[in-house]
């Protein structure tokens with residue numbers, strides 16, 4: 001998405017863009033593909049939020065905005081299957097969710113009071129508490145004496161999936177940003193957007209947008225390396241010996257792939273590149289389950305106190321509903337487990353079994369139902385880990401090498417590894433390319449504005 005958003009922005013500014021993608025399909029870590037038996041799946045459910053203003057702008061530019069379905073509530077289920085919903089009241093932020101929070105199930109009154117105190121502190125500091133950098137979210141919460149139930153059933157519930165990291169490994173500022181941007185600053189921030197089409201369909205407009213300006217997308221085209229001459233890029237080189245020469249080069253690959261494309265001596269000498277080795281990866285596991293009957297009517301559920309964090313009802317969410325993989329399949333659920341370190345070495349069968357048992361806890365109808373097909377997608381390097389201090393290793397778009405620009409969710413966007421972060425990085429790289437050519441254009445979209453009450457509070 002970093003490469004696509006950068007390419008679209010540069011094409012709009014009149015540049016001829018050629019985009020090389022090593023896979024047969026677009027979308028990178030947010031992609032859909034077809035299994036050997038013909039079933040089409042997303043590598044994992046991807047969601048956006050109202051606060052993801054750049055992602056929304058990108059979808060708008062490529063004609064995909066109407067394929068995102070937004071929900072005005074969040075639905076939570078506890079381990080006994082009790083479901084509660086958080087819906088905004090007709091009040092400006094930060095009061096819009098206050099009533100829903102008071103009514104939310106799964107938390108004791110004392111836990112809610114402690115959470116409210118911590119949220120109030122985030123508000124009063126304008127989202128920037130003085131001690132949130134360089135410590136973990138768990139340390140920050142412990143300093144605020146958050147009870148164990150509040151941590152497990154509220155803070156962890158929201159943050160592990162938003163950051164793809166455990167609270168004792170993620171920097172506090174990253175966690176606080178999630179609450180500030182999505183729940184506190186503007187009433188639209190928390191609205192959850194779920195694609196109503198396979199992810200691959202969201203990128204259909206990209207090819208045309210580049211071609212209109214004389215550019216093109218080449219898939220199954222793996223770039224081998226950058227040929228560097230006198231601190232500038234001389235050319236892009238391919239395995240077959242072919243080369244491509246351009247006015248500017250944007251590397252929008254994962255940081256590990258970038259290091260392989262650069263001369264080893266340059267990586268050793270240049271800290272901007274060498275420090276990328278300090279970024280750690282964290283995993284996400286997606287479990288895809290097809291049942292022989294309908295086991296839930298809910299489009300999605302966030303799960304409290306379980307290993308599985310989200311259930312997405314793909315049969316209800318996709319429009320049209322996806323073709324069933326076989327005659328007995330009636331409902332397709334996708335279960336998401338972020339920061340799934342414990343599952344990396346587990347067998348696929350074991351992972352399916354664990355997810356199936358949790359579905360039976362939360363969805364009573366699943367107890368009688370048969371799983372007629374299941375598959376697991378383990379992404380061991382799903383995102384970079386937002387560890388304390390990680391921002392110092394994240395580079396700006398302009399690299400120390402002439403004409404070489406960097407894009408990717410791992411660059412210095414201020415956001416964790418998300419589609420929003422990837423699109424921001426793409427827009428920032430496009431702006432940097434244009435700046436160097438003496439063209440000045442802004443693609444980066446502003447955040448949602450703080451509503452009046454938020455100013456009063458802070």
Ligand SMILES: Cc1cc2nc3c(=O)[nH]c(=O)nc-3n(C[C@H](O)[C@H](O)[C@H](O)COP(=O)(O)OP(=O)(O)OC[C@H]3O[C@@H](n4cnc5c(N)ncnc54)[C@H](O)[C@@H]3O)c2cc1C
Nearest residue numbers: 001002022028029044046047223382408409417418419422
């Ligand atoms: C399982 C999972 C679930 C997620 N859920 C969410 C979610 O719900 N919401 C959200 O906002 N984010 C989510 N994310 C994060 C999001 O997918 C990423 O942050 C985002 O897609 C990263 O985009 P990118 O362009 O920076 O990198 P990538 O998507 O990794 O793109 C890099 C591209 O470079 C290509 N490439 C690599 N090497 C070469 C080469 N040598 N030559 C040519 N091409 C090459 C790759 O094939 C790839 O297409 C999730 C990620 C995963 C893995």
